[in-house]
Amino acid sequence: MNPQVWSAVGSCATALVAIVAAGVAFWQAGEARKLRKEQAQPYIAVYMDISPVSQQVIDLVIKNFGHTVAYDVEVTFDPPLVRSSGSGNDTEPVHVPKTIKTLVPQQEWRCFWDSGISRNGVDLPDSHHAKAVFYEKPGRPPRARHELEYELDYEVWHGIEFMVQYGIHDAAKAIGEIRDHVKTWTESPNRGISVFTRNGDALDEKRGRERSESRRKSEEISRKVLPSDSSERQEISDQ
Numbered sequence: 127m128n129p130q131v132w133s134a135v136g137s138c139a140t141a142l143v144a145i146v147a148a149g150v151a152f153w154q155a156g157e158a159r160k161l162r163k164e165q166a167q168p169y170i171a172v173y174m175d176i177s178p179v180s181q182q183v184i185d186l187v188i189k190n191f192g193h194t195v196a197y198d199v200e201v202t203f204d205p206p207l208v209r210s211s212g213s214g215n216d217t218e219p220v221h222v223p224k225t226i227k228t229l230v231p232q233q234e235w236r237c238f239w240d241s242g243i244s245r246n247g248v249d250l251p252d253s254h255h256a257k258a259v260f261y262e263k264p265g266r267p268p269r270a271r272h273e274l275e276y277e278l279d280y281e282v283w284h285g286i287e288f289m290v291q292y293g294i295h296d297a298a299k300a301i302g303e304i305r306d307h308v309k310t311w312t313e314s315p316n317r318g319i320s321v322f323t324r325n326g327d328a329l330d331e332k333r334g335r336e337r338s339e340s341r342r343k344s345e346e347i348s349r350k351v352l353p354s355d356s357s358e359r360q361e362i363s364d365q
Contacts, residue, residue, distance in 0.1 A: 170192075172201055191231075196262075198225055198260065200226075200259045202257050203222070206219065215247075221237065256275065
């Protein structure tokens with residue numbers, strides 16, 4: 127093969143490599159642009175979470191995990207969410223707003239779904255299909271619309287074991303009980319507080335005197351009742 131042919135083959139190979147490199151660069155640029163767009167849009171998640179009030183209570187949470195504001199958030203469930211009413215087998219619907227106008231990044235909407243104690247033994251569906259529809263901008267179309275779907279399964283919480291944790295809610299409850307107890311420390315209609323003081327040294331001294339006086343009286347009674355010398359004891363014995 128003459129040099130001109132080799133030169134032509136080399137030129138074609140160089141052009142092919144350049145075309146492939148350009149294609150890869152274009153694809154990478156598109157992926158990067160797509161990733162930036164996804165990172166810059168809202169991301170609404172619908173899930174179940176243990177309530178901060180009690181580990182026996184399950185909350186429904188709608189949260190924006192994205193980096194921009196979500197507008198006109200609409201979440202629907204199939205079948206509709208219901209919970210136990212706490213009285214027998216009665217049930218009641220779980221209220222979810224038809225539209226949440228705004229959810230800023232990391233903001234959540236949370237509500238009580240059900241309690242494991244009252245739900246036990248009640249015939250309720252465990253599986254629910256959730257669909258979240260939301261927008262990147264407020265106002266009327268045209269605007270970017272997003273739709274995400276989730277499966278909520280209450281069965282995963284059945285029989286769960288947990289450790290009892292005490293937090294700020296328990297502290298607030300204890301403070302409330304202390305407040306109610308302090309309210310009873312009154313002695314007049316104007317809600318004055320009854321105060322009792324104690325002088326420890328004076329009280330200890332008083333108790334010491336009382337013990338000494340009691341011991342003295344006991345010894346005095348003993349002297350009056352029992353014989354005072356051996357001759358009297360002998361006389362009593364002879365008699």
